Amino acid sequence: MINYTERISLLMQDVVGRTPRLSFIDLKEVLVFGRFGRSDAEGAFATCHCLTLPESEPGYYFWRDRSTGELTRRSEWFVTKSPEVHVGTQRIKYLISFVLPRFCDQSLERTRKGELYPAVPGWLAKLDTIVHELYHIDPSEAGIRAVARSDGTNSPRSHGPLFYEEVAEMVQDYLATRPDPALCEFLKDDFDGLTARYGGIVGATFRNFPSFPQRYQEVVDMPAAEPRVRLEPLKPPTQPACYREDDLHIRQFTDTGARRLTRKGQHRAA
Numbered sequence: 343m344i345n346y347t348e349r350i351s352l353l354m355q356d357v358v359g360r361t362p363r364l365s366f367i368d369l370k371e372v373l374v375f376g377r378f379g380r381s382d383a384e385g386a387f388a389t390c391h392c393l394t395l396p397e398s399e400p401g402y403y404f405w406r407d408r409s410t411g412e413l414t415r416r417s418e419w420f421v422t423k424s425p426e427v428h429v430g431t432q433r434i435k436y437l438i439s440f441v442l443p444r445f446c447d448q449s450l451e452r453t454r455k456g457e458l459y460p461a462v463p464g465w466l467a468k469l470d471t472i473v474h475e476l477y478h479i480d481p482s483e484a485g486i487r488a489v490a491r492s493d494g495t496n497s498p499r500s501h502g503p504l505f506y507e508e509v510a511e512m513v514q515d516y517l518a519t520r521p522d523p524a525l526c527e528f529l530k531d532d533f534d535g536l537t538a539r540y541g542g543i544v545g546a547t548f549r550n551f552p553s554f555p556q557r558y559q560e561v562v563d564m565p566a567a568e569p570r571v572r573l574e575p576l577k578p579p580t581q582p583a584c585y586r587e588d589d590l591h592i593r594q595f596t597d598t599g600a601r602r603l604t605r606k607g608q609h610r611a612a
């Protein structure tokens with residue numbers, strides 16, 4: 343089977359090496375993983391998740407009486423934090439997720455992106471998406487380039503008017519450097535094509551799949567300003583705050599879901 347996330351990482355190495363505007367990216371700090379999403383459903387193809395956003399200011403939830411407007415209940419104080427992800431001794435700063443198998447079936451046909459690429463093969467949409475997600479990494483290490491939401495994902499507003507044009511330019515400049523065609527080969531097949539050729543596609547996922555490292559709330563011990571208002575305890579976190587290499591599991595992605603491979607499967611040659 344083909345390890346799709348590994349192929350993307352290899353291609354990213356080459357793209358970053360040949361693209362001056364992305365050369366500041368240290369891919370040791372970037373981890374590529376798979377999320378499940380059907381090809382025939384609407385939704386993102388990929389997302390850049392930042393793990394370096396600072397802890398939020400302390401806050402709390404509150405409830406008011408609908409008629410009197412009076413404060414009736416409030417939650418404990420909490421801060422919102424980024425989880426930690428470590429691979430070996432390396433702390434990961436960005437995660438880039440690809441939605442599989444949907445991403446495998448991305449094409450330029452009948453898309454807005456297609457207008458930026460006249461007369462080129464449809465699979466370039468996938469290369470465009472890869473460059474697009476890399477371009478979200480902020481050179482100033484301040485999070486996601488431009489506007490970032492508090493949950494660590496990129497907001498649609500982080501795409502300024504020139505974002506798509508700049509990405510298309512980088513894709514064309516990259517191809518003009520005549521990279522080894524073998525690196526992009528896997529993008530030319532759609533999901534059915536890959537399945538026929540390799541017998542299936544696998545990719546890195548997190549142990550708590552379909553979840554993955556996400557911003558979480560942690561209770562902080564601070565006195566309530568309104569001591570007579572009922573205090574609601576915050577729900578205990580359901581996901582880990584720290585992930586290590588052992589928490590990465592290889593899963594096979596199919597039309598309908600993803601399943602963990604047995605150890606034997608993991609070692610089968612891709």
Ligand SMILES: [Zn+2]
Nearest residue numbers: 474478496501
């Ligand atoms: Zn984007």
